[in-house]
Amino acid sequence: MDYGHALEFGAFITPTSAAPEAPVLLSQVAEASGLxxxxxxxxxxxxxxLDTWTLMSFVAARTETIRIAPNVLNVPLRPPAVVARAAASVDLLSAGRFDLALGAGGFWDAIEAMGGTRLTPGQAVTALEEAIDVIRELWRTDERRGVFTEGRYHRVHGAKRGPRPAHDIPIHIGAYKPRMLSLTGRKGDGWLPSLGYMKPGDLARGNAAIDEAAASAGRDPRELLRLLNIGQLAAEPREFAERLARLALEDGIGTFILAADDPNLLQRFGEEIAPAVREAAAAERERRGVASAPVRSSAALAARRDGLAYEDAPAGLRAIERGDFAYGDVRATYMRGGRPSIRST
Known part of the structure; x- marks a missing residue:
């Protein structure tokens, strides 16, 4: 399965507190290497x-172009309303360079020792779904009413919305088991597992479960990115690139995140392996006729009005519809308000 996503490459860096400058310097190496x-x-x-939020904020200030994300955020110890404001703040300060990835938690003895509440696996999935709802609602500043949710584990009563992020922050989910995969398909923007925790066939089975859940929620499965944490899969760069290209073309992976604290390996990954994977995948996609175009979100599609020829907008015109992230900025002018079905910029 190839979803046609543009291929991206990233780094998974250990946030060591023994050498606090090390992850910052490695982030700068990753940026300089084109990741x-x-x-x-x-x-x-x-x-x-190091505390992940503090580190991400510091790295954002020390870099200029590379995007930054947790891999993945520990939701049981991160109140979602605070996460929403923190994520939007880093995104604004970094000019739209923050992505969010969430996990349901797993080391419950340690979580409980820090004051968190121990949950069963099923409860943790429910809590994560509630957290996603809270975060997304607080980012929706086009609504004036405060946010009210009545979740079992996460609830807000009249919380003010905002700040609005600089861009439409995606929420990726670290998932392996059926309920988490279903949640990813229904409410996530991407799937982020680690290859080292998976058995042969798990990627295909996970994609199938996510696609089924997405379709049941009225979503196009191509809306969801497929990310993958990997180690060094081969010592020889050509073989490494070939293995990644196969994962892109056969298992739909669009973003490869290399777990490495070696600056030379990160440099080689960005400067040699990534271009080779992109070239190989592009050639095969052209041969197969696989399109790599963006997919309109299910929210925008659901907000479309019958009888309007949305697809007939002139080529090159940037059209913004109800449900798109930027719609709240363009639906009204200083002279006139309203809720147009489509606006151009």
Missing amino acids: DLVTFQDHPYQPAF
Whole structure:
């Protein structure tokens, strides 16, 4: 399965507290090497690691182009209303360079020791779904009414909306089991597993479960990005690139995130392997006739009015519809308000 996503490449860097400047310098190496994304694991109970939010903010200030994300954020110890404001703040300060990835939690002894509430696996999935709802609602500043949710584990009563992020922050989900895969398909923007935790066939099975859940929710499965944490899969760059190209073309992976704290390996990944994978995938996609165009979100499609020829907009015109992130900015002018079905910029 190839979803036609543009291929991106990132780094998964250890946020060590013993050498606090190391992850910052490695992030700068990743940026200089042309990587698209730098990510950090989030274990707030682990004193050997820097606090992930603090590190991401610091890295954002020390870089200029690379995107930054947790891999993945520990939701049981991160109140979602605070996460929403923190994520929007980093996104604004970095000019739209923040992505969000969430996890349901797993090290419950350590979570409980830090004051978190121990949950069963099923409860943790429910709590994560509630957290996603809270975060997304707080980002919706086109609505004036405060946010009210009545979740079992996360609830807000009249919280003010905002700040609005600089861009439409995607929410990726670290998922392996059926309920988490279903949640990813229904409410996530991307799937972020680690190859080292998977058995042969797990990627195909996971994609199928996500696609089924997305379709049941009225979504196009191509809306969801497929990301993958990987180690060094081969010592020889050509073989490494060939293996990644196969994962892109056969398992739909669009973003490869290399777990490495070696600056030379990160440089080689960005400067040699990534271009080779893009070239090989592009050639095969052209041969197969696979299109790599953006997909209109289900929210925008659901807001379309019958009888309007949305697809007939002139080529090259940037059309913004109801449900698009930028719609709230363009639906009205200083002279006139309203709710147009489509606007151009």
